[in-house]
Amino acid sequence: MKILVTGGAGFIGSNFIHYMFEKYSNYQIVNLDKLTYAGNLENLKDVEENPNYKFVRGDIADPELVNNLIEEEKPDAIVNFAAESHVDRSILEPDAFINTNVVGTHNLLKAAFGNGKIRFHHVSTDEVFGSLGPNDPAFNESTPYDPHSPYSASKAASDHLVRAYFHTFNLPVTISNCSNNYGPYMFPEKLFPLFITNLIEGKKVPLYGDGRNVRDWLHVRDHCRAIALIIHKGKIGETYCVGGACEKTNKEITYKILELMGKGEEMIEKVADRLGHDRRYAIDFRKIKIELGWEPETIFEDGLKNMIEWYKNNEIWWRKIKSGEYQEYYEKNYARR
Numbered sequence: 001m002k003i004l005v006t007g008g009a010g011f012i013g014s015n016f017i018h019y020m021f022e023k024y025s026n027y028q029i030v031n032l033d034k035l036t037y038a039g040n041l042e043n044l045k046d047v048e049e050n051p052n053y054k055f056v057r058g059d060i061a062d063p064e065l066v067n068n069l070i071e072e073e074k075p076d077a078i079v080n081f082a083a084e085s086h087v088d089r090s091i092l093e094p095d096a097f098i099n100t101n102v103v104g105t106h107n108l109l110k111a112a113f114g115n116g117k118i119r120f121h122h123v124s125t126d127e128v129f130g131s132l133g134p135n136d137p138a139f140n141e142s143t144p145y146d147p148h149s150p151y152s153a154s155k156a157a158s159d160h161l162v163r164a165y166f167h168t169f170n171l172p173v174t175i176s177n178c179s180n181n182y183g184p185y186m187f188p189e190k191l192f193p194l195f196i197t198n199l200i201e202g203k204k205v206p207l208y209g210d211g212r213n214v215r216d217w218l219h220v221r222d223h224c225r226a227i228a229l230i231i232h233k234g235k236i237g238e239t240y241c242v243g244g245a246c247e248k249t250n251k252e253i254t255y256k257i258l259e260l261m262g263k264g265e266e267m268i269e270k271v272a273d274r275l276g277h278d279r280r281y282a283i284d285f286r287k288i289k290i291e292l293g294w295e296p297e298t299i300f301e302d303g304l305k306n307m308i309e310w311y312k313n314n315e316i317w318w319r320k321i322k323s324g325e326y327q328e329y330y331e332k333n334y335a336r337r
Ligand code: NAD
Pocket: 006, 007, 008, 009, 010, 011, 012, 013, 032, 033, 034, 035, 036, 037, 038, 039, 040, 058, 059, 060, 061, 080, 081, 082, 083, 084, 085, 086, 099, 100, 104, 123, 124, 125, 126, 155, 177, 178, 179, 180, 181, 182, 187
């Protein structure tokens, strides 16, 4: 199988490429990534010499580039990770979110359709469903869409487009809506890696608002395993909700990280809340469990301990990101297509 992965230089995309080469070493993977601030080829250092791997620097929002690449490579499947993914950035500068998440996804759909109806899997988020009250049942595949941030609204729009291409043009699509991921190669602007790296640097950790917002945490490897299963065995036209059965408040996460890193609560800095901050996300993953036999495998405390160890052992990786050095290198060495 030849797979075109978009956004493969980011957090989940790079974990997915590692996972796929581990499980399916004979597959070919073409990675199309713009290398925005979130894309980092160091995440893929150990696969760059693999003859089954190819990297192309390019923007999914460029329709000609996307169509030419798909025409040339003739992939059997496209897995779309490419996105602007950080909620706080979408509040400050929403335009890029519309361009990449909506226009970019649409370009990929058009090219997938125009080049022989290529199998298309779209990686989406639980944030499209909005926010839950403390006693509401978890989101499932029938929960109505109610996105609240420019990020989640742009992802919701892309999900609708993917479904529209299935219903209108018979494009063979699937969608996964996953809860919060954590694990290696996670960009240090998000809760887990920001807090872990700040504590290594002796800095405080900024906890938003009252710290009682709830997220449902899933180890990134479990997410990658779910996507691989859906590509191979998922039912065309269907959506699968993927989650960790691991609801925790941000306060609980913060105290756990402090404990595992031997730090005290004086390292917490209470800061202003995120605008429009969703209170609670939770996923009911019964459908993928029953139909495809998937369920999370990583125990949260083990996954978190491993993640902390990974950040301790890969200081050069995240220090280059925090200093901005990694981007200067790409600007010099990787021409855009
Ligand atoms: P990320 O921000 O770490 O990586 C995004 C990648 O996409 C980067 O490599 C970036 O360079 C690339 N990219 C951005 N714009 C592009 C463009 N116009 N053209 C080509 N490449 C572009 O994101 P992530 O956390 O790895 O998330 C990947 C996908 O999974 C996203 O679609 C996100 O919505 C979804 N998702 C993320 C989570 C999570 O917890 N991180 C949970 C559920 C779903």
